[in-house]
Amino acid sequence: MSITRLDLTGLKCPLPALKTRKALQSLRPGERLEVCCTDPLAAIDIPNLIRETGDRVEIVDRSDRAILFLIEKSAAPLE
Structure with a gap:
């Protein structure tokens, strides 16, 4: 399974x-x-983006220093 890190x-x-x-x-x-990410607004923006794209957020880990998302690409893009 391939994971790209950003x-x-x-x-x-x-x-x-x-x-x-x-x-x-x-x-x-x-x-x-x-x-x-370290921007607190990413906790709102990225889940909203994922709802738009139809992909899936698997894990959201939030610490004092960062927010970590694991997103799985869906089979069919939403139009």
């Missing part, structure tokens, strides 16, 4: 969501994207 620490809204969207476009169905 380190977005230090980036502020809207960059984490924009870079996550771009990274998801290059993945094949079933592949996963691990996204690490």
